[in-house]
Amino acid sequence: MANNNNGKKTSEIIIDTLIKQRVKHIFGYPGAAVIPLFDELLKRKNEIYHVLVRHEQCAVHAADGYARSSGKTGVCIATSGPGATNLITGITNAYMDSIPLIVITGQVSTKKIASDAFQEADMMGITLPITKHNFQIRSADKAEEILLKAFRIATEGRPGPVYIELPIDVQYETKLNNEKSLSNIQGFNPVMKGNSKQIKTAAELISKSKKPLFFIGGGVILSDACNELHKLISLSKIPVVTTLMGKASFPETNELCLGLIGMQGRKCANYAVQNSDLLIIAGSRLSDRATGKFNEFAKKAKIIHIDIDPAEIGKNIPAEVPIVGDVKSVLSDLFYALSRISNKMPYKNWTGKLIRMNKKCSCSLDINSKLISHKKVLYELQNILNDKDIIVTGVGQHQMFAAHFLKRNLPRTFITSGGLGTMGFGLPAAIGAKIANPEKRVFLLDGDGSFQMTLQELATIMQENIKIIPIIFNNSYLGMVAQWLRLFNDNKLSNVSLQNPDFVKLAEAYSLNGIKVTRSDEIKNAIDQSINEKNTTVVEIKVNPDEDILPMLKSNTSLDKLFGPCVPDNYFKEE
Amino acid sequence: MQNHVISILVNNEPGVLAKISGMFYRRNFNIDSISVGSSEKYGMSRIVISFTGDSNEFEQLVKQLHKLIEVVKIKKLENDSLVRELCLIKVYYNDSKAREDLISYSEVYKNKIIDISQDTITLQIIGDPDKVNNFIKLISKYKIKEICRTGTTGMNRG
Ligand SMILES: Cc1ncc(C[n+]2csc(CCOP(=O)(O)OP(=O)(O)O)c2C)c(N)n1
Ligand SMILES: [Mg+2]
DSSP states (O other), X not given: OOSOOTTOBHHXXXXXXXXXXXXXXXXXXXXXXXXXXXXXXXXXXXXXXXXEOSSHHHHHHXXXXXXXXXXXXXXXXEOSTHHHHXXXXXXXXXXXXXXXXXXXXXXXXXXXXXXXXXXXXXXXXXXXXXXXXEEEOXXXXXXXXXXXXXXXXXXXXXXXXXXXXEEHHHHHOBOOOOOOOOOOOXXXXXXXXXXXXXXXXXXXXXXXXXXXXXXXXXXXXXXXXXXXXXXXXXXXXXXXXXXXXXXXXXXXXXXXXXXXXXXXXXXXXXXXHHHOSEEEEESOOOOHHHHBSGGGTTTTOEEXXXXXXXXXXXXXXXXXXXXXXXXXXXXXXXXXXXXXXXXXXXXXXXXXXXXXXXXXXXXXXXXXXXXXXXXXHHHHHHHHOOTTOEEEEOSSHHHHHHHHHOOOOSTTSEEOOOSSOOTTXXXXXXXXXXXXXXXXXXXXXXXXXXXXXXXXXXXXXXXXXXXXXXXXXXXXXXXXXXXXXXXXXXXXXXXXXXXXXXXXXXXXXXXXXXXXXXXXXXXXXHHHHHHHSSSOEEEEEEBOTTOOOOSBOOTTOBGGGOBSSSSOGGGGTOX | OEEEEEEEEEEXXXXXXXXXXXXXXXXXXXXXXXXXXXXXXXXXXXXXXXXXXXXXXXXXHHHHHHHSXXXXXXXXXXXXXXXXXXXXXXXXXXXXXXHHHHHHHHHXXXXXXXXXXXXXXXXXXXXXXXXXXXXXXXXXXXXEEEEEEOOOEEEOOO
């Protein structure tokens, strides 16, 4: 950094450094322990805009939605003690899905730390297992250096949240020395380039394989490697399946895309994994939701595993060809390696078969039942959606219906809480996504339960004049839990039925609009109206409370044990 | 299951031990011993960890350690490496026969007698953990008042 900040206060250095890192938005909530930082935010409000949320958890989720939808680093801020502990769910959510965030909170003054002072919480201890790294800034001299390091750590290698604690006395302190801040971090050099011998081996295996398959996780989107993936698939004509986090890394309307894998996966996708003889896994940590029972996963396949985090390779599933590196770089190298050798595509039959299965692996979403089907809502929505629109979801049946049936073609247009499955993520994440992408339409697909976990953010929408298109799938149920109880607990429904507020009136209480939909033929108009309205207009759709999202797997069973309709019985007979 | 010893160089920052031990706990690694001290490099400490597990577990342990930002370098110790542990044992003796026996066992083991009182004798043993274990076994018929072990430390040869 050119200037040395000499004579500046820490709070000034922090906000200044954020601005120099091209941070345009910050999500947060004030309190006594961050007054100097907020004072600085006020001074610089034309350069960095602070969005005031209504609960600190939502500051993290909003920063997270901002990051997922834009590829930038999300930044949020809160006070010490309760402000800081309110962030925990949000930080964990981002950590599980490897989202780059900078999370800053105040802390009691350095002299009071460890005295159980008012609003002191041991956030350095609490955030240990839920961040990629954490820092405490103990002097103004270190402020810029730590922040620069935090940005590097959050974004380089496998991304993740970095927490920074800033005691109140340090915020007021002035930088005295003239030293330049260095962002060099000893011992932190993620391997970016994959081993060329391993990549060559991978290419050779592909050219000899009879049943190869790409298995794509969220890492491909995080490392911006979707173009490289696309080139590789166009060259090789190998079909592809994706995890929930990898959804839309490859266009889902392409016949080679078999779609979602796993517990809530498509039959053709799960079938392909279990019958493949060569899995090329990229940017996936192979979560149990994606793989089913570990020791029955892809038993016929050799495994090539590409990941920037070596600890993910061999953690759950052993790999024959481990390749550590940035998937963007590795997929690009693999493309060249594959174009240099002769590939007669001995897997042509396999590809052809999977394309045919893919076409048959569908059921009509255009269901006109009296009780509205989730599928009908998605049917209408699919007709309305453009590729660039951003979908954000809550957690539950509605999320899995959307993940399974909605086709998305562009990365960063399907935003959902994967690893943690955090109800309440949807609304604040949609706010973040809209702020990062003001020119795009942002649709929130939420459940009645999930929505009520963070619905106070309707006030943020009102105050900031944010226009999103929220669609609430109201089944008056914690639907996903109810489904599990119906299927695996002898239909004994314990505490899953919700008596709900009137969501239309609720929207109106926040000076927004609302539309209630109770008939299938009203869905399209309601969504159109919400899109066209200037104000955010909540569309509440009363959906069938007893509808299951199928097919699905029981926990800890193998991928071929999917049960449920949507494909003919003799589907897997064809050879 | 096999014993593995690794030596890691870490930046001596506050909380580094908490981070390492927290990671072991979270990832379910069972550590036999851990010993920490300053290193030849300014601002860096060396931590030696002894761990029993299969090769997959060991590989995960090393990879997870690498992810910690404070960890600068990890070295696996070879089978023939120089490993040592220091152990202090305070033992009760009832009569002079017992005391003489403890002293002569200690001579064989090249232990140091560092303290003697009316009814206890305190021995210092230095050696690889097996030697320490064997000695403790040898004197187990006596009533032991206290054992303090530093845990394994070590380095590769040459
Ligand atoms: C914060 C949190 N608490 C509890 C759960 C467990 N859980 C998973 S799905 C679900 C029900 C979600 O209900 P709703 O948002 O109405 O969606 P639906 O399944 O009805 O579509 C629950 C309680 C969770 N994932 N997150
Ligand atoms: Mg519901």
